[in-house]
Amino acid sequence: MFNFLEGFQRRMEIVGIVESIVNRKKRNMEIERLFNDNDFINLVFSVLLFIMEKTLAEDSDCDSSHIQKFIGNILPPYYDMHLQEEDLYQLTQYILKNVLQNEGVAYHFQTIDYEQKKRKNIAIRLVADHVQEVNGGYKITYSLTDQGYDFLFRTKEVDQEIQITIEELKLKELIKRKNFKKAHNQSQNLIQMVRQKKKEIHLFMMKIKENIHDVDIDEYERLINSTYDLLHEEYELLSGIMDMARKSEEKIRQEYEDKMKLDESLKKAQFEIKQINQNIKATLSEQKDLIITRQSLSKVYIETIGDSFLYSMEKRFDFEELILKQMEQHVDKVEHFWKLVNPLFLPNIHQNMNIRSVYEPQGMIKLEEQENTNVIEKEVLQEDTEQERIAQINETYVEILHYLFNYGLHDTNESSLEEVIASLQRDDELFQRFCEDRLLFTTLLKLYDIGEIDLKVWRSNNDKVVMNLSEELNLDYCFSELHQTYEYMNNIEKISLFKKDNSVVEVDVKRTINEELQVLEKVTVSNFIIKVDKSGE
Numbered sequence: 001m002f003n004f005l006e007g008f009q010r011r012m013e014i015v016g017i018v019e020s021i022v023n024r025k026k027r028n029m030e031i032e033r034l035f036n037d038n039d040f041i042n043l044v045f046s047v048l049l050f051i052m053e054k055t056l057a058e059d060s061d062c063d064s065s066h067i068q069k070f071i072g073n074i075l076p077p078y079y080d081m082h083l084q085e086e087d088l089y090q091l092t093q094y095i096l097k098n099v100l101q102n103e104g105v106a107y108h109f110q111t112i113d114y115e116q117k118k119r120k121n122i123a124i125r126l127v128a129d130h131v132q133e134v135n136g137g138y139k140i141t142y143s144l145t146d147q148g149y150d151f152l153f154r155t156k157e158v159d160q161e162i163q164i165t166i167e168e169l170k171l172k173e174l175i176k177r178k179n180f181k182k183a184h185n186q187s188q189n190l191i192q193m194v195r196q197k198k199k200e201i202h203l204f205m206m207k208i209k210e211n212i213h214d215v216d217i218d219e220y221e222r223l224i225n226s227t228y229d230l231l232h233e234e235y236e237l238l239s240g241i242m243d244m245a246r247k248s249e250e251k252i253r254q255e256y257e258d259k260m261k262l263d264e265s266l267k268k269a270q271f272e273i274k275q276i277n278q279n280i281k282a283t284l285s286e287q288k289d290l291i292i293t294r295q296s297l298s299k300v301y302i303e304t305i306g307d308s309f310l311y312s313m314e315k316r317f318d319f320e321e322l323i324l325k326q327m328e329q330h331v332d333k334v335e336h337f338w339k340l341v342n343p344l345f346l347p348n349i350h351q352n353m354n355i356r357s358v359y360e361p362q363g364m365i366k367l368e369e370q371e372n373t374n375v376i377e378k379e380v381l382q383e384d385t386e387q388e389r390i391a392q393i394n395e396t397y398v399e400i401l402h403y404l405f406n407y408g409l410h411d412t413n414e415s416s417l418e419e420v421i422a423s424l425q426r427d428d429e430l431f432q433r434f435c436e437d438r439l440l441f442t443t444l445l446k447l448y449d450i451g452e453i454d455l456k457v458w459r460s461n462n463d464k465v466v467m468n469l470s471e472e473l474n475l476d477y478c479f480s481e482l483h484q485t486y487e488y489m490n491n492i493e494k495i496s497l498f499k500k501d502n503s504v505v506e507v508d509v510k511r512t513i514n515e516e517l518q519v520l521e522k523v524t525v526s527n528f529i530i531k532v533d534k535s536g537e
Helices: 008-022 039-056 064-079 085-100 146-155 160-176 180-210 217-259 264-313 319-329 331-344 382-410 417-424 428-450 455-460 475-485 487-491
Strands: 107-113 118-124 127-134 137-144 414-416 452-454 492-498 504-512 518-526 529-534
Touching: 008 039, 008 107, 008 118, 008 146, 039 064, 039 085, 039 137, 039 146, 039 180, 064 085, 064 137, 137 146, 146 180, 180 217, 180 264, 217 264, 319 331, 382 414, 382 417, 382 428, 382 475, 382 487, 382 492, 382 529, 414 417, 417 428, 417 504, 417 529, 428 452, 428 492, 428 504, 428 518, 452 455, 455 475, 455 492, 475 487, 487 492
Parallel strands: none
Antiparallel strands: 107 118, 127 137, 414 529, 452 492, 492 529, 504 518
């Protein structure tokens, strides 16, 4: 066995991807003759990079209209081509359907597996399409497969966890040499790579939720351990690079004080260092989110495994053994059995048509209300409705925290949840709104889970609020809104939520399902103590 040929098929996978694009069959020469030399191949790979950027950097869907607009923007300045809209549409469809998806036919590249001594077919698929239902119609969006991401990152960005460390070392050396322009580009690459790792974990979580039996335990452990070790090793390194960038900025400031003049080179360097600091801060924030995502992945995996074992050990009702075989042994009593099960079946009503109704006078059925053609209805998109709902939920979170903090400030330093609920129930409308979707109890459990919040530290770092709202409670956003609206936030030093004993509070919440149905929901929650520490106490 030649050791240097181990993993040969993995190397040939890269060759197979290139071959699937360069040496294609069933070419449309009428389209490809419009391009010079290798311009068409360059355009195809540019489209692949656009799909990656659209889905990673913007975290949004990418359909054929986005790709067509991108091609239309780069053809005139870079390829010296000007196409009509119809020709541009044909070119976009040809690249997506024929080149990147092989007209929907699976593409395989044959290679040799030297370890198993046999030929092996490698499936090549760079782009996946997804059908989404939008406003009663359907829209097709495109995204890269794992194979596509792997290939594109290997062509420029550094591969896997170890290479991210190399990128950071490169960034460190570039800053030492005051090559700030390249350092700025490298810091942007760091953000993109961390986002790719987060996307990889999210895809693995989706795989777990779809079918836990398709998940390889070795792959799970490798992903979890490598991600945690990677972030643990890199956190201090990135902090050191930030300090180094600050020192470079101080050095530029000293040069300015000596010369009393800020020339163009110093202005450019100062601007690039500022961009580097912002990019590295964003990278650190992304890495913190990655740690949280990694913990969520572990929780989902363990819960899914537990549910799978529980399902396998659960007793099943064997209908054949307990019912059918018993009926076979007591055939003479089957007649009485039907008397028992007959009420379970729908009645078999005779369906007879009256022939006279066919010859009765017929008439057109008119609508009672005719449509008003002079009114143009405003289109309400599902995304807009969802954003409004999320905004309303976050507004309710802010009101809940305002009520809790304001109650603690005007009452005593320590207030029990029972007292807060009793005060809140005096305003039934406000109470019902806080309890809708259990937002009040979700907020309390979140605060109890954190324990103590130091608002003094938060105020010193309040420029790091991420305004990416969702249905989850975003404390940074809520504190920022309260701080901008209410002055009492400057007088609060710490907020804590804890339990003194095992007492509980029972809360009755009325829910209206429809006009005829109302549900009374009983919620039992621990009688938490809410403590608000004021400044100077």
